[in-house]
Amino acid sequence: DQQVKQNSPSLSVQEGRISILNCDYTNSMFDYFLWYKKYPAEGPTFLISISSIKDKNEDGRFTVFLNKSAKHLSLHIVPSQPGDSAVYFCAAELFSGGYNKLIFGAGTRLAVHP
């Protein structure tokens, strides 16, 4: 049962353009969403998050949008830079059984080329 889905395994974008990474979820009990970035041979790094009571959160070049009715969120990177090339994971926080846990999507590999 894949509750968090990232349907695009890869995305290629030209430097300076916008990168849009998408994520869909099925569980309406999720109340917090996070994006992580992962470089090879490193652990995932927290990037940006959004609470389910908001529809947008912005941090510099990164903006996350949440559409609760569609159970969809997206990460926008503007402008994209070659250093943004990495695997991006969408994750949802679920409170269940007395504790919080994160449920990750399969990731999208972003390649930003000059």
Next chain:
Amino acid sequence: ETGVTQSPTHLIKTRGQQVTLRCSSQSGHNTVSWYQQALGQGPQFIFQYYREEENGRGNFPPRFSGLQFPNYSSELNVNALELDDSALYLCASSLVGRFDGQFFGPGTRLTVL
């Protein structure tokens, strides 16, 4: 401020063997979570420890077990290894309830032959 470290980096075992993976938490963090990341997949939650006690568990069998020590370092033990246990194992430390403050280690790549 030291980051999260894991050892070893790589490990090769054979089916049926047992393995212990180690994690040293970020300074000041009291919670550690372990994840399994299979090839082409996102990390899957194994379990979480808070103040040396298991605080939550994902859909993993009992042969996956863990420990958290008073200095907040942690171990993941896997008994009776199976081929499907081949994966990257990540630990992440945080203050309880703070996933946006969760720091991941670089992982241990386990290969089971």
